[in-house]
Amino acid sequence: MHKSRLAGFIIDCQTDDLDSAARFWSQALGYALKPATNPEDRLYRLLETRPDELHMEVQQVGHPSRVHLDIETDDIEAEVARLEQLGAKRIERVHTWWVMEAPTGQRFCVVRAQRPDFAANANFWNR
């Protein structure tokens, strides 16, 4: 038994200028940019969403630009196994998360629980 839910969306940008990319998306969508707070943030800029909203991040990547979604969970392995049963495939483990591919071809990530109301509001799975 574990929990999961949609955590948010990552705007993957193939760029050497993350600041410009983050500025565009901040202004286009009307969300402020959170200040970068630690060295690990150098490839990410977070948009300022409310605590009860989805995460929104702008990420500097090497692959072609796209948008991907993250699923957050309290049990990475159980959630990856559940998604495999639905037809998704494991692509690559990165640090604590898994990159997966949907049967319809989109890449997405399975990450540790991120948002403060996860325990209260995530979906509960018996398998």
Added chain:
Amino acid sequence: MHKSRLAGFIIDCQTDDLDSAARFWSQALGYALKPATNPEDRLYRLLETRPDELHMEVQQVGHPSRVHLDIETDDIEAEVARLEQLGAKRIERVHTWWVMEAPTGQRFCVVRAQRPDFAANANFWNR
């Protein structure tokens, strides 16, 4: 003067089997599928999100699968012009909306206001 904001995300699926694609994303993300209600829905299936949440849709497309975002607005032309000033490009007008491309390469759409709290909560632009 006009308003806009992020409306939601469309999961574009290059598939001949929209029902299977919609079922995967419904189960993966833990949102129920809304019943299809009219003939125009044959290329779309909506996920059941709360009225104060972003729209989430699964769409059957001919191009490679991806995820794209929609920006909703009360003035399509003014919003497209605003986004052009930020560096985005017009790609194609489709029915009432515009497909645009961000400076970072992602395609996205500018659509008419969709969510019930648009007037109260959208961003207000002076240009």
